[in-house]
Amino acid sequence: MPDAPSPLASESPRHAAFVRVTHWITAICFFALLITGAEIVVSHPRFYWGETGNDLTTPLFKIPIPASRALVPTGYGYTLPDQNGWSRYLHFEAAWVVVLTGLAYVLWGLWTRHFRSNLFPAPSDRRLGAFWAIFAKHLRFQRPDATEAFSYNALQRAAYLGVIFVLFPLVIWTGLALSPGFNSAFPLGVNLLGGRQSARTLHFFVSICILLFFLIHIAMILLAGFTNRMRAMLTGKPIFGTTIRGVAAVSAEPGTEGQP
Amino acid sequence: MSKTTMNKMSRRKFVTAGLAATAGVSGTVAAVALAKHYGLVPPDSGGIYGPGETLTYAAQRLLTRHSMAREFPRSMISKTPFANELAPFNDAFKRFQASGFADWRLTVDGMVARPTSFSLSDLRSMPVRSQITEVVCEEGWSYVAEWIGTPLQHVLNESGILPGARYVVYFSIEPDWWESIDMADALHPQTLLTYAMNDGDLPVGFGGPLRLRVPRQLGYKSVKFITHLTVTDSLKRFGKGLGSASPEGGYAWYAGI
Secondary structure, X not given: OOOOOOOOOOOOOXXXXXXXXXXXXXXXXXXXXHHHHHHHHHOOOEEOOOOOEOOOOOOOEEOOOOOOOOOOOOOOOOXXXXXXXXXXXXXXXXXXXXXXXXXXXXXXXXXXXXXXXXXXXXXHHOOHHHHHHHHHHHHOOOOOOHHHHOOOOHHHHHHHHHXXXXXXXXXXXXXXXXXXXXXXXXXXXXXXXXXXXXXXXXXXXXXXXXXXXXXXXXXXXXXXXXXXXXXXXXXXXXXXXXXXXHHHHHHHOHHHOOOO | XXXXXXXXXXXXXXXXXXXXXXXXXXXXXXXXXXXXXXOOOOOOOOOOOHHHHHHHHHHHHHHHOOOOOOOOOHHHXXXXXXXXXXXXXXXXXXXXXXXXXXXXXXEEEEOEOOOEEEEHHHHHOOOOXXXXXXXXXXXXXXXXXXXXXXXXXXXXXXXXXXXXXOEEEEEEOOOOOEEEEEHHHHOOOOOEEEEEEOOEEOOHHHOOOOEEEOOOOOHHHOOOOEEEEEEEOXXXXXXXXXXXXXXXXXXXXXXXX
């Protein structure tokens, strides 16, 4: 176990103020986009591949729920209340806020070397073995050790980088490819995805991936200690009392750290 | 850390935050003034969704003023185009329908030099343009069809657009069904008054005898059964002043997204 930098000696917060603010703006936008996105899907819970698709063509798959529009052949005898109007307004407003916030975060992260120092895996961790060790630890339901309250392990770093640099750009791209105005100016955006309905289906799947990330993110925070992780992201300060005991346990019995 | 350093730190932070806030507020004020000056603020820009709508409309007008909607090869025309359900037709429409729409007229008024009305055969004698474009519904479905008609731009020029005109408001024969577009869309070469689709006359279900196709926006901007166009410099006088019936029903006026 390498020596963790003493948390008490350090004046710098666990998460920089910029990270904390952009994190919570993103979280609010995520919920707005998730709820309104679901409402928009409810108006036509059928998905297609290619350029076109409608009630008269064969879908790639259907979500087995009733729709908010009467003509959709869902197999249910009733329609849900239509919430598309405000859902669309809010979806696009939240999209603007999260895109501008994300842009500011990426520029800030490059400027302050946040990505290099906090998110790119440490040189010793840039091999499959390191990922596997952490993965195996998770499979054995071992709790994170004390040092992980102050730095991310390689698996966490890969997950965050994947969301920031793969899933977010993909969800923005596939979303823009649904805009007839944007497509008139940049037709390649939708054509590369295989057409409008493919873009819609991909937008749905990428959103599901982000939702899965969110669920795992929350599960891990609950497992690692909700109060500490929440406090770290809200105030920048993890609770030190529990951490000190954790560090003491590490130095006393290296083999059994953090086991419940 | 000594007390003096702390004070210096917090003072510097305070000054930085103050400068950032001032820059943010004055930047926003300047951006709003510029957007208004260049006509980048949509008529439904009030309320909590106003900032998002304004950003979308302004960004798209800066990027897409002259861009062309994608056109498709004939092989991609949908074999099963889909038309949404319509409310039962009113008596006026049924009378026109009974006579095969022979007396259907399109009235053009407002800020034009020569207010006039055109019959369907007048429109058919004007330059014909056809386009194979996709109809995209806000619900999520779509189809590709060939649309045949005359450019709205041609009809407006026939009537003589007066300087200062900013929007074209268009009305269906069915009550409470009206929309408006800005001049960028009204004068766009793909904005057509369509009277035919694929291989024949425009079917009633798809908006026949006359539908305004605005292919760079969602399907609900392509109003069916058009009888009346008004050119105007302000949308304040129409309905609740939000630009069209859509915002009154909770949907965005600008449907380029």
